Amino acid sequence: MKLNPLPIDAILPQLVQTLGHAACTVLRAPPGAGKTTRVPPALLDSGLAGAGQIVLLEPRRVAARSAAARISFERGAPLGAETGYRVRFESRAGAATRIIAMTQGVFLRMLHDDPFLERVGVVIFDEFHERQLDADVGLAMVRRVQREFRPELKLVVMSATLDTAGLSDYLDHCPVIESSGRMHPVAVSYLPRHVSGPIAPLVIEALEQLLTETPGDVLVFLPGVGEIRRAAEALRPIAAQHDLAVMQLYGDLPLDQQQRVLVPLAQRKVVLATNVAETSITIDGVTGVVDSGLARTLRFEPGVGLNRLELGRISQASAEQRAGRAGRTAPGTCLRLWTAAEQRLLAAEEVPEILRVDLAAAALQLACWGETELADFGWLQSPPPASIEQAIALLGQLGAVVDRRPTELGRLMARLPVHPRLARLLVEGARLGQPRRAALAAALLSERDPFRRAPGGRRTSQHRSASDVLDRVTALEDFERRAGPDSDLAPLDTGAARATLRVRDQLLRLLEGEEPSRDAQACDPDEAVLRALLVAYPDRVARRREPAGRRALLVGGRGVRLADESAVGEADLFVCVDIEEVGQGEALVRQASAIERDWLPADRVTSGVDVQFDSQRERVIGWRRTRYADLVISEAPTSIPPDVDPGPILAAAILDRFGDGWPLSEDESAFLARVELLRGAMPELELPDIASRLIAAWLPELCAGQVSVADVRKQSLLGVWKSHFTALQLQAIDRHAPERLQVPSGSFVALRYELGKPPILAVRIQEVFGWRQTPRIAGQRVRVLLHLLAPNMRPQQITDDLESFWTNTYSQVRKDLRRQYPKHAWPEDPWTAQPEHRPRSNRRS
Ligand code: ADP
Ligand code: MG
Numbered sequence: 001m002k003l004n005p006l007p008i009d010a011i012l013p014q015l016v017q018t019l020g021h022a023a024c025t026v027l028r029a030p031p032g033a034g035k036t037t038r039v040p041p042a043l044l045d046s047g048l049a050g051a052g053q054i055v056l057l058e059p060r061r062v063a064a065r066s067a068a069a070r071i072s073f074e075r076g077a078p079l080g081a082e083t084g085y086r087v088r089f090e091s092r093a094g095a096a097t098r099i100i101a102m103t104q105g106v107f108l109r110m111l112h113d114d115p116f117l118e119r120v121g122v123v124i125f126d127e128f129h130e131r132q133l134d135a136d137v138g139l140a141m142v143r144r145v146q147r148e149f150r151p152e153l154k155l156v157v158m159s160a161t162l163d164t165a166g167l168s169d170y171l172d173h174c175p176v177i178e179s180s181g182r183m184h185p186v187a188v189s190y191l192p193r194h195v196s197g198p199i200a201p202l203v204i205e206a207l208e209q210l211l212t213e214t215p216g217d218v219l220v221f222l223p224g225v226g227e228i229r230r231a232a233e234a235l236r237p238i239a240a241q242h243d244l245a246v247m248q249l250y251g252d253l254p255l256d257q258q259q260r261v262l263v264p265l266a267q268r269k270v271v272l273a274t275n276v277a278e279t280s281i282t283i284d285g286v287t288g289v290v291d292s293g294l295a296r297t298l299r300f301e302p303g304v305g306l307n308r309l310e311l312g313r314i315s316q317a318s319a320e321q322r323a324g325r326a327g328r329t330a331p332g333t334c335l336r337l338w339t340a341a342e343q344r345l346l347a348a349e350e351v352p353e354i355l356r357v358d359l360a361a362a363a364l365q366l367a368c369w370g371e372t373e374l375a376d377f378g379w380l381q382s383p384p385p386a387s388i389e390q391a392i393a394l395l396g397q398l399g400a401v402v403d404r405r406p407t408e409l410g411r412l413m414a415r416l417p418v419h420p421r422l423a424r425l426l427v428e429g430a431r432l433g434q435p436r437r438a439a440l441a442a443a444l445l446s447e448r449d450p451f452r453r454a455p456g457g458r459r460t461s462q463h464r465s466a467s468d469v470l471d472r473v474t475a476l477e478d479f480e481r482r483a484g485p486d487s488d489l490a491p492l493d494t495g496a497a498r499a500t501l502r503v504r505d506q507l508l509r510l511l512e513g514e515e516p517s518r519d520a521q522a523c524d525p526d527e528a529v530l531r532a533l534l535v536a537y538p539d540r541v542a543r544r545r546e547p548a549g550r551r552a553l554l555v556g557g558r559g560v561r562l563a564d565e566s567a568v569g570e571a572d573l574f575v576c577v578d579i580e581e582v583g584q585g586e587a588l589v590r591q592a593s594a595i596e597r598d599w600l601p602a603d604r605v606t607s608g609v610d611v612q613f614d615s616q617r618e619r620v621i622g623w624r625r626t627r628y629a630d631l632v633i634s635e636a637p638t639s640i641p642p643d644v645d646p647g648p649i650l651a652a653a654i655l656d657r658f659g660d661g662w663p664l665s666e667d668e669s670a671f672l673a674r675v676e677l678l679r680g681a682m683p684e685l686e687l688p689d690i691a692s693r694l695i696a697a698w699l700p701e702l703c704a705g706q707v708s709v710a711d712v713r714k715q716s717l718l719g720v721w722k723s724h725f726t727a728l729q730l731q732a733i734d735r736h737a738p739e740r741l742q743v744p745s746g747s748f749v750a751l752r753y754e755l756g757k758p759p760i761l762a763v764r765i766q767e768v769f770g771w772r773q774t775p776r777i778a779g780q781r782v783r784v785l786l787h788l789l790a791p792n793m794r795p796q797q798i799t800d801d802l803e804s805f806w807t808n809t810y811s812q813v814r815k816d817l818r819r820q821y822p823k824h825a826w827p828e829d830p831w832t833a834q835p836e837h838r839p840r841s842n843r844r845s
Contacts, residue, residue, distance in 0.1 A: 003074055006034030011179045015039065015156075016046040019122075023146060024155040024171040026164050029179035031321065032282035032328050035158045036067045036126055040083075040099045041075060043122050048154055049098070052121025056101040057138060059130045061087040062251040063280035064101040066258055067126070068092070071099060086110075088417045089506035104134035105417060108141070108365045112414065115369060117145055122154040127279055128167070129159040131352035132298070137362045140378050141369065143171070160279045161317065170380045184327040186289075190340040199227055199292050199337065200234035206290040206335040207235070207270065211242055214326075214333045216287030217269040219277055221322050223294035223311055225250050225448070226493070228272045235270065242268070249273040249281065252499065275314075278321050287332040291322045293342075297350070300358040309448075317349040354383045359391035360420045364400055368414040372404040397538045398424045416510055418446050425536035426507060430514035432528035436504070439511065440473045441529055443503040445577070450476070450496035467593035468567050469577055470529050476500060533593045537575040538604070541595070541628055544572055551586065552576075555631045559586040568592040573600075573633065600628045611644045613653030619708035620646035620653070646707050651699035654709060662695045668717045673753035674737035675721075681778035685732050688724050691755070736778045744770040745837035751777070751784065758800065762787035765796065765813070766825055769833040774802045791821040806830050 008029055018025050029035050040054050058064040068085035075082060084093030085101040093100050102110070117123070123142050128135055139157070146153045157167060164176045195202060203220055210218050222228050228248050239246045245267040249258065251274065261271055262283060271283055275295045295318070296309040314322075319336065326332025336343070363374055371377055374388045395401040398420055400410030413423035422442040429438020444450075451472065465471055475490075479497050523531070534541070542552040542560055548570060550562045560576060568574045571594030578591035607626040614621045622644075625635040640646055654662065664672070672691055679687050701720045706712050722730060737759070740748040745767035752760040759777060761784045774783045783800045790796040796813055799805050810830055818826045827833035 006038055008034035008038050008179055011177055012038060012042040015177055016042060016048065018175050018177060019043070019046075019048050019154050019156070022175050023151065023153070024157070024174035026168050026171065026174060026176045027156060027158045027179075028164050028176065029158075029160070030183060031160045031279040031324065032284075033179055036063070036280075037070045037074060039156065039158065040067075040101075040124060041071060043124075043154075043156070044098055049121025050152075053097065053119055054099045054122045054124065055107065055117075055120050056099060056124045056126055057104050057107055057135070058101055058280070059104060059127050059132050059135065060251055060276055060280055061090075061103055062249075062253065062258060062276050063127065064103050065255050066262075066281055068099075068101040069255060069259060071101075089503075089509075104132060104138050107138050108134055108362075109415060109417065111141060111365075111369055112411075115145075116149045117142070117153060118150075120153065122156065124156045124158060126158050127160070128157045129161050129279070131350070131354070133353040133357055133359070133362055136352065136354045136380055137365065139380060141366075141371075143378055144371075161321065167380070183324060184329070184331045186323050186327040186332045186334050188323050188334045188336060190336050190343060191338060194339050194342065195337075198230070199294075200231045202337045203231050203290055203292070204234060204238060206337065208238065210288035210290065210333060210335060211268075214287040216330065216332070217271065217283065217285045218288040218290065219283060219286045219325055220270065220272045220290040220292075221277065221295075222272055222274065222292050224274060224296050224309075225252065225495070227292070227294075228274070229495075231272050235272075239270070244268050244270050246270045246272065249277055249283075251276055275318070275322075277325065278318060282325075282328070285329065287326055287330055289323055289326040289332065289334040291319060291334060291336050293319065293336060293338045293346075298353060298357060300356060313346055315347045315349045316343070319343070319346065352381060354379070354381060358419075359383055359387045360394050363388065363391040364395055364406070364410060364414050364420050367395070367401055367404060367406045368411050394539065395420060398536070400424070412514075416507070418442055418507070421536045422446055425532050426511055427514065428532035428535040429528060430511050431516055432523045432531060433516040434523075434525050434528035434532070435511045435514065436508055437473055437477075437525065437529050438532050439507040440476060440501070440504040441469050441533065442507055443500045444469065444472050444476070447500050447503050448493075448496045450493050450500050452491040452493055465526055466568050466571050466574075467526075467530050467533070468565075468591040469533055469593050470526055471567050472591075473529060530593055530595060531599055533577060534575050534595045534599055537577060538601070539629075540576045540579075541600070541631060542574055542576050542589070542592075543631055543633055544574075547572075552589075553631065554587075555629045557630065560589050561586045562589050562592055566590070566592050568594050571595070573597060597633060600633075604629055605633075609638055609641055609644075611640050611646060611649055613649055615653070615657070617708075618710065620649050640707070645705075647703040647705055648700055650706055650708070650712065651703040654703065654712065655696050655699055658695070662699075665716065668721075669755070670739075670753045671718055671721065673755045673757075674733055676755055677753065677759065677782065678733060678737050678778055681781045682732075682736060685729060685736075687729055687733070690721050690724065738777065741775060741777070741784070743767045744835035746835075747837055758782065758785040760785045760787055762789060762795065764789045764791065764793070765830075766791075766836045768802070769825075769827065769830045769835040771802055772806075772831060774800050790817055791824050 015025065015027060027035060027039065040056050043049060044054055056067060058067060064085045064087050068083050069079055072079040072083045077083065080092035080094055081096055083099040084097040086093055086106050087103050088106060125135060125139060142155055146155060168174050168176050199222065207218060220231065222231060228250060232246055232248060235246050245265055247261045247269060249261045249271055264285060271277065277283065293314055294311060295314045296311050299310040323334035326334050366374060366377065375385060392401065392404060395410065399407060400413050400420055401407060409427065412427055413420055416423040416426055422445055425442050426438050429435050465474065476497060479492055480501055539555055542554045545551045545553060552560050552562065554560050554576060560579060562568060566589060574592045574594045576589045576592050580588045580590050605626060605628050610623045610625055611620060612623065620640065622638040622640045623635050624638040625632050627633060675687055676691050678685055679689065698717055698720050702715050702717060703712055706715065737753065738751060740750050741761055742748050743763055747767055749761055749763045759782065765788050774786065776783050785798065785800045786802060787795040788797040788799065797805055797809060814826045825833065825836050
């Protein structure tokens with residue numbers, strides 16, 4: 001057979017020659033150059049693989065199948081003979097197969113059986129620019145095999161666009177071969193203004209424009225099968241009008257239909273494709289591209305704790321690739337269904353998956369392969385340490401690893417082509433005698449949701465299972481029996497429903513040989529699914545806050561709320577299978593599944609007494625609590641155990657509530673002021689500093705042995721404070737900052753101390769006749785501030801200079817008050833007058 005020439009042909013001899021002496025080579029060429037179809041046969045024919053296979057790794061099932069088909073076709077051999085493929089659930093290869101295309105995920109699982117790739121001569125990573133997690137993992141694994149065990153193994157990394165320098169550095173500065181390929185100019189235009197809503201009408205408009213502007217076929221990029229089907233429907237009228245062949249291209253399409261898209265037709269083709277057409281599959285004759293700007297890419301969805309396909313905007317790099325598809329054979333046109341302003345907001349390129357997705361599956365694969373030190377594994381780009389820890393923690397909870405080493409269960413799980421959670425679900429379902437239902441649950445959780453909208457409303461009694469997952473399982477089983485599009489639960493997308501059932505059957509086949517355990521008979525078929533879900537989501541157990549309420553608390557302390565449509569109406573405990581983040585507050589649980597308390601694994605259930613402050617009763621009390629991880633599943637008040645001192649707990653609670661606002665009594669304030677005054681005036685006393693120590697410092701002593709705030713209120717800080725002074729110091733305080741002062745009348749009058757203020761002596765004028773000067777304390781260093789009181793006990797004068805009062809002011813005061821209080825003494829000469837001691841009187845007399 002005479003092959004049509006492709007740009008890559010020119011560099012194939014160079015590639016073969018380079019690989020003759022180099023262990024690795026990077027090959028860069030634009031999409032459509034012929035990398036996928038021509039490189040593997042060239043390497044086979046060169047003998048570089050020896051007797052081994054050439055493994056061609058593709059990021060997608062559709063690419064693996066179509067590559068194998070095309071290579072077989074060009075080699076004039078049946079598919080599955082010299083060239084074959086292996087993808088999830090499907091294989092066309094035999095003993096004679098030399099070139100085998102496979103997905104990266106299948107390759108990782110293959111490494112379990114053939115850890116040193118002994119049957120392989122060359123490994124080719126195709127489309128490496130997509131940087132899927134499995135590609136990064138696989139590349140690091142192959143590197144290690146090559147370096148440590150198989151120096152003769154050849155490695156080729158191919159890509160359409162890539163920073164090839166970094167990759168070459170990683171591969172010991174290996175040679176880079178480039179084939180530029182010829183590209184024609186592509187005119188790119190944007191929407192004049194932002195349009196929201198369904199894509200189909202925009203596609204029609206764009207298509208009508210392109211049909212007049214370009215002569216060739218048109219490629220339309222849409223995010224998924226649903227959008228493709230709807231667009232195909234909407235395009236019918238103009239397809240008829242313009243005699244167009246509207247075709248679909250996506251990953252799940254059967255091989256023959258996929259191949260039909262690639263065959264040239266007399267009619268003009270309009271191909272509605274997912275991003276498989278971005279670089280994986282090249283359709284000849286395209287001169288027009290319509291780009292929705294959307295794609296479903298794998299993302300870690302914290303809500304379901306799984307990696308799932310999620311709708312999002314593509315990057316600028318990807319938009320450029322898509323536009324380039326119009327200019328392969330002639331100048332082309334690309335219409336982008338977004339505005340030029342929006343274009344500037346797109347990410348420059350995709351973040352590699354290894355930096356953003358859940359690593360549990362990869363960590364399990366690596367652990368089973370013998371690599372447990374994920375942090376220093378020879379990565380092209382290391383994953384975030386937190387992701388590694390999270391992955392290992394989850395695998396531990398699933399029972400897949402212990403001390404980072406795989407358990408027997410873990411090895412079993414690693415062979416199943418689903419996330420470890422779902423693998424665990426499958427294994428548990430099989431053990432409980434319900435592999436089929438567990439497989440359906442796993443298929444529902446990993447594949448496209450066949451329910452058109454959230455179930456609810458039309459729930460009938462037979463769907464009252466207290467599990468949203470089980471409800472869906474039952475609804476799909478009903479669908480399978482009746483094959484009708486409507487379930488009792490919610491309208492079904494029959495295509496997706498059938499696909500889900502197919503995945504179930506495929507998973508089921510992989511489970512064959514998993515024997516039910518002996519106690520399986522005892523387990524009700526519904527209960528088996530619920531129990532298996534708990535085992536798959538051990539970190540997602542929640543407890544309802546109040547009976548029949550919708551709010552609950554999740555392990556780890558997060559608050560969640562059950563969606564209205566959830567069937568889990570009463571159960572105290574349930575697992576949250578699908579959690580939707582809604583803003584900052586409580587997350588919304590879309591799918592939950594009830595569990596029984598005694599299903600919880602005993603080794604994670606603990607029981608004990610917590611002694612804690614009850615803020616309502618303002619006292620420390622005991623609670624006997626049973627917990628699953630950190631989630632309280634039952635509790636009752638109990639007495640404080642004798643070995644627990646409630647004091648520190650009380651102190652912490654008081655500090656928390658009052659901070660430094662704990663009120664000091666008058667006595668306490670006065671003592672504090674006296675000490676401070678003396679610390680300032682008489683440093684030689686070396687009194688301890690009690691003022692600058694906050695209440696926090698004294699609380700533990702104050703609260704020792706106490707149980708309630710009321711108890712503490714009855715305590716005084718004075719005792720605590722005084723215990724920090726020596727007896728001599730306390731005597732000195734009494735002497736130098738006395739509580740009372742004797743005045744000339746003989747009375748002992750109280751001194752008022754306030755922090756930062758001079759001491760105040762409030763005394764009737766008549767009692768201090770004879771005092772010439774202001775009295776002083778603190779070793780004569782601090783003057784007292786006199787509040788000189790009239791007979792009605794109101795301050796007549798405030799002074800710290802008594803001498804000046806007598807000399808300058810007293811005569812006027814005497815004049816004013818004499819008539820008012822004639823019974824009191826108002827001598828002309830206060831220095832020599834007899835002070836008088838009289839009970840207080842404010843009568844006018
Ligand atoms: P690359 O991998 O470099 O992107 P491919 O090897 O996929 O390039 O494709 C090279 C050429 O072979 C393209 O022009 C493509 O259209 C053509 N081709 C590949 N598969 C088929 C097929 N099944 N039918 C028709 N043409 C095909
Ligand atoms: Mg290719």
